Amino acid sequence: MRGHTAQISNRGGRWRxxxxxxxxxxxxxxxxxxxxxxxxxxxxxxxRVLDMFGFVAIDGAEWEWTEDNETYGDDTSPVLLLASIRVRSRDGGQP
Structure with missing residues (x-):
């Protein structure tokens, strides 16, 4: 069963x-x-959103958070928060 990655990010106060x-x-x-x-x-x-997409987290997977700079290599630029988790199709099939 092939896994995929779901990610959540924030830009301008909006989570996606x-x-x-x-x-x-x-x-x-x-x-x-x-x-x-x-x-x-x-x-x-x-x-709930992953379920709406037809996906669930892979057993034992947890959201992993990281941060990045909006402008690569510029530690004075705004920080972007990102999280990811490994997921699979709810029915075991491919998307």
Missing amino acids: LYLVLMDVLVSQWPEHDFGPTPTVPTAAERS
Whole structure:
């Protein structure tokens, strides 16, 4: 069973969760915008979106957080928070 990666990111106060699919145009990746919110969407909210996409977290997988600079190599640029988790199709098939 092939796994995929789901990611959540924040830009301009808007959290966006998307499913990374190889060999598929980025514009065709499933995506959900949580809208402007001052807090990070909960794990339960993220799980509901993954379920809506037809995916679930791989057994034992947890969200892993990292940060990046908006401008590569510029430690004075705004920080972007990103999280990812390994997922699989809910029915075991390919997306």
